[in-house]
Amino acid sequence: MQIVLIGAGGVGGFLGALLAEAGHEVAFLARGKHLATIRERGLELRSKQFGDIHVKPLASDDSADLPQADVVIVAVKMYDFSSAAQSADVVLKPDGLAVTIQNGLDAPNDLARVLGRGHVVVGTASIESTILEPGVVGHLVPIHRMTLSELNGAPTAQLEALSAMLLAAKINVSIAPNGNQALWDKAAALIPIATITASVAAGIGAIFALQETRALLEALMAEAAAVAKGCGYDVGPSQTGFMAMMQQASTVQPAFTTSMDRDFQHGKRTELEWLTGKLVRLAEERKVDAPAHRTLYAVLKLKEQRALASANQLVGARG
Numbered sequence: 001m002q003i004v005l006i007g008a009g010g011v012g013g014f015l016g017a018l019l020a021e022a023g024h025e026v027a028f029l030a031r032g033k034h035l036a037t038i039r040e041r042g043l044e045l046r047s048k049q050f051g052d053i054h055v056k057p058l059a060s061d062d063s064a065d066l067p068q069a070d071v072v073i074v075a076v077k078m079y080d081f082s083s084a085a086q087s088a089d090v091v092l093k094p095d096g097l098a099v100t101i102q103n104g105l106d107a108p109n110d111l112a113r114v115l116g117r118g119h120v121v122v123g124t125a126s127i128e129s130t131i132l133e134p135g136v137v138g139h140l141v142p143i144h145r146m147t148l149s150e151l152n153g154a155p156t157a158q159l160e161a162l163s164a165m166l167l168a169a170k171i172n173v174s175i176a177p178n179g180n181q182a183l184w185d186k187a188a189a190l191i192p193i194a195t196i197t198a199s200v201a202a203g204i205g206a207i208f209a210l211q212e213t214r215a216l217l218e219a220l221m222a223e224a225a226a227v228a229k230g231c232g233y234d235v236g237p238s239q240t241g242f243m244a245m246m247q248q249a250s251t252v253q254p255a256f257t258t259s260m261d262r263d264f265q266h267g268k269r270t271e272l273e274w275l276t277g278k279l280v281r282l283a284e285e286r287k288v289d290a291p292a293h294r295t296l297y298a299v300l301k302l303k304e305q306r307a308l309a310s311a312n313q314l315v316g317a318r319g
Contacts, residue, residue, distance in 0.1 A: 028060075030061065074100050104274040123147065194260040
């Protein structure tokens with residue numbers, strides 16, 4: 001099967017390496033030094049679950065150079081999603097499927113406006129991975145999981161075949177009966193934890209160790225659940241499971257944090273508007289009180305603006 005991954009970062013690199021190792025024809029749309037190294041030496045995955053894997057996929061920064069794909073996996077962050085959707089439109093076969101695995105709630109419908117709803121698979125991915133150096137992706141914990149759902153309606157034979165293909169490549173995937181519920185189950189856990197880790201610039205161990213920050217996390221979780229309920233989704237069971245997992249991680253992996261926190265710490269662009277900002281806006285629309293998210297959103301928005309201004313000044317000074 002011909003598979004194109006739009007994005008070769010932590011999650012895209014992880015999935016692409018496993019799919020290529022399983023014998024599929026895999027191509028990446030990538031950029032920068034990471035792309036140059038993949039072209040020269042291939043892609044290396046260092047996984048705490050699967051060990052070291054080295055593959056040599058096709059890679060380009062131009063979607064016109066890539067083959068037509070049976071499956072496209074869009075694996076970029078939301079601030080790059082609009083251009084990624086256009087690239088997916090270029091490479092997807094007329095009968096192909098495109099999988100969104102972005103954080104937040106917007107990606108599937110955004111992609112459907114470009115490709116048509118029948119081509120879009122709602123995916124969620126919980127994969128702790130990152131680029132360690134150009135050409136090298138690290139999978140940092142010995143677990144991962146994905147879900148797949150139809151954008152509308154019951155699972156089709158095509159979706160079931162896609163799931164079987166991923167399972168055969170050792171990707172831990174299940175089919176969720178309701179794509180919007182799956183998105184909310186992830187978002188209602190991710191948004192609070194991303195918001196607090198980015199705000200305090202600390203791992204989960206420190207947050208759980210201090211009574212005040214643990215209470216703040218619990219307040220954020222309750223607000224996210226209330227907003228989800230206002231939108232018609234019950235996330236109580238998924239939040240309970242997530243908090244139990246975070247409690248365990250606070251002792252066995254206390255430095256665990258989120259990609260949004262890492263992006264803030266490294267002065268990169270962040271998904272603040274698609275995560276904390278999205279929940280604040282939904283809370284306002286649904287008339288749900290979310291004071292903790294609203295306060296931390298203001299703090300993080302100013303933090304991001306100052307970081308971007310500083311980066312622009314540095315670029316100007318170099319120019």
